[in-house]
Amino acid sequence: MSEDRSVLSREARDPDEELRYGDHPDQVIDYWHAKEYRPLVVYVHGGFWRPEYDRMHARPLGEALSDLGWPVLSLEYRREPGDPDVTTSDIRTALDSLPGLVDVHAGYVLVGHSAGGQLVLWAAATLNPVRLRGVIALAPVADLLMADRMGLDDGAVQDFIGSGVRNDLDPVHLPPSIAPVSVIHGTADTRVPITITESYFTAHPTARFIRVEGAGHYELIDPLTDAWHDLTAELTRLTGHQT
Template structure:
């Protein structure tokens, strides 16, 4: 019997080399995974998905992160506060990504190389948001994997149920300032953004990435459609779609 793609969320790699705190909350940490042989002059910073919900933590990104390390990249996997924990939601969740990146940049093992941020689903929104911030300068770029890149349209079309409202604190009519500050479709990136999304994704529709790419048409944003892979193939090292993720990171590395 074929494995259900969602099972990738329950699979784990071996423990990381270390876990380092960047804040006082238990969720303000990042895991470091180091390659046996560092063959790539680039550090990958992984920002996990899970619709920003507290029940989905960085553990499900461990195999994805280990695959990057096995490919020769030093890797840091960011944990962040999610809605339902003190400080989680908007803007605390995004501020955690900012603060984690600052800590990683000063980390002697993973901060010496140029950095590319890779985010899946909700993590795709967070890395696309990061790409639009003034402090993004110096990043090699970001890779959004099946990202929630149009928050207002996603909320209107019930993407993730109530996840977008829970993250931002309401609807676009209730908290327009939060959507204006957080929604990637409204925020042009300051660094290259590669947008990888499977056309058959039935969790976060492909059209959200299409809308983001159309809004920021130009050389800084490139949409890279994947024929199939659903929502989870992009973070499953055993799925053929993951090869296209590695190719996107390699492109920024070059």
């Protein structure tokens, strides 16, 4: 069964603001405001760390969560094959810059999809960001070695890290996050098989593992699907705010 990719090209409302955390064109954040004062959702998009996939495909998610009452920050970051430290440096810099860009007193939940799921798990385990209330990883590439052995997306892991092994970037090898972690994964995901998350959960059994029966890879970020409600339910649980 082929994956429904329609959310990646769906039209959505532009963000209310565009914030910058650096001089590079990719060091930018889309910001959707919300009518309520709530913890922020800080979102890191996926795309197997490849330059051709940017934050634009996350705009339906940003619009929908904002309409439900959460302010949303969608981070862009540099994606340079073979230089993963450029990417992680941008995630670190963006998170460090948040207090100077927006009101973070209510805290925030870090959400990432696919490769973005790897990045948020890495960030939570290594950076311990201030005011982080929780992490939600959606179909994350949470075991880089396993993903590499599977050859996901025509060798995406080796294209990302350059060559060899980078356990310092691999969530399955990193210490558990101080903040609570929820991992949501569809059982019908053909892009990042659920066995990747099962491996992460074996290494980090204190994480909350939510299996979404019959859901594919992109349904978790698509506001028009049933699987979307698993994301909003976790945001409600972590922030204490109903949709």
